[in-house]
Amino acid sequence: MYTVLVIDDSPSMRRILKDMINSIEEFEVVADAxxxxxxxxxxxxxxPDLVTIDINMPKMDGVTFLRNLMRLHPMPAVVVSGESVRGNDIFDDGAVGFIPKPENGESMAHFQERIKDTLLNLTFLLKRYTLKKPKPLKPVAKTASTEIEYKIHPDEVIKSFPATFPGGKLIAIGSSTGGVESLLKVFRRLPANLPPIVITQHIPYGFSSSFAQRLNANSDLHVHEAKEGMILEYGHAYLAPGNMHLSIEKRRDGKYVTRLLDTKKVSHHKPSVDVLFRSVNNSAGGGAMAVMMTGMGDDGTIAMKELHDNGAYTVAQNKESCVVFGMPAKAIEANAVKDIIHLDEIADYIVEFAKGRRR
Incomplete structure (x- = not known):
């Protein structure tokens, strides 16, 4: 049984969340605040094993509280808030999930289903957390940065190389829990003139745009939130929007184009890594590289196996460097992976693939 603390300034919302969470097997609300x-x-x-946090609260807003929580007593936290939260990159601040509050006439039954889906998808992470639950820490002076572990000196950026590579190359990356900071660490080291990179990171609508901007600001690559019909270019990367599947299509002239699909969830996710990887297999086949990074669940496994069997170069992040060794583990178990590598090696392997040194 996973214990939950509900934090919300609205008594009615606390009561609603408590009743909904208590109805989910393996979850119990032990208190509210x-x-x-x-x-x-x-x-x-x-x-508690998990906290839900509203953003708009008196005395101290939820974002500030979340940052303090991750600094002093890191633990799984899910933000449950309204539309005003959009633009606050709460995943960068440590949240493992985001559930928008109901709006525009959404039924309570649908809201409850969204809560259930989010919490059940977190059980893998919660299991790891409860096995080694940290003791509460005494308050300490705020450090100059909460990203010290992920900071990379500019001199560590991989040196650039000529823009002409063997044709048809395409790089696809899939990630989920822990992927925000892990992708930042990879992108900080990538040089400018790489083949096109396409990314599906499990992230809610409203956060993908700000995350794409952050990747762009921290990389020599031009990073975009993908839009329908964008022609993929060298030196550019494209992130799936938080409410659409990203797929790739190859035109008759040989150019790759983005296609956004507003369909049902695939492998329990939207956007789905399986959708992206399968489209990359259909368009680039053996000319592609697929990277499976940290995340819970098995999204991407089926399509990565198809890529692997079609001659694409497939790699997975190793257990030691993953926040959650779920998606990479499933891909490895399916014999869909050629190389298993540390997070710190991913940028190097992408560059070597681009140069034709890895297949």
Whole structure:
């Protein structure tokens, strides 16, 4: 049984969330809190496995509380908030999930289903957390940066090389939990003139745009949130929007074009890595490289196996460097992976593939 603390300044919303979460097998709300200061005491008292956090709260907003929580007592946190949260990159601040509050006449039954899907998808992470639950830490002085572990000196960026490569190359990356910071670490080291890169990161609608902007600001590559009909170019990367499947199509002139699909979830996700990888297999086949990075579940496994069997170069992040060794583990188990590599090696392997040195 996973214990939950609900944090929201609305008594009615606390009651709704408590009833909905308690109806999910393996989850129990042990307490609720009306603001960040109340939550701080309840966390000390109950030591829950998971907290849900509203953003718009009195005394201390949810984003500030989330940052303090990750600094002083890191634990799984899901943001449950309204449309005003969009633009706050809560995943960068440590959240493992985001559930928009109901709006525009959404039924409570549909809202409950979204809560259930999100929490059940987190059980793999919660299992790891509860096995080694940290003890509450005493407050410490705020450090100059919360990203020290991921900072890379500019001199470590891989040196660029001529823009002419063997034709038809395409690089596809799939990631989920832990992928935001892991992708940033990879992209900080990539040179400018690489073959096109396409990315599916499990991320809610409203956050993919700001994440694409952050990748762009921290990389020599030009990173975009993908839009319908974009022609893929060398030196550019394209991130799937948070509410659409990203697929790739090869035109008669040989150019790759993005296609956005507003269909049902695939492998429990939208966007889905399986959708992206299968389209890359159909368009680039053996000329592609597929990278499976940190994340829970098995999204991407089926299509990565198809890529592998079609002669594409497939790699998976190793267990030691993953936040959650779920998606890479499933791909490895399916014999869909040629090389298993550390997060720190992914950028190097992408460059070597682009140069024709890895297949």
């Amino acid at each position: 009306m603001d960040a200061y109340d939550a701080r005491e309840k966390i000390k008292q109950y030591e």
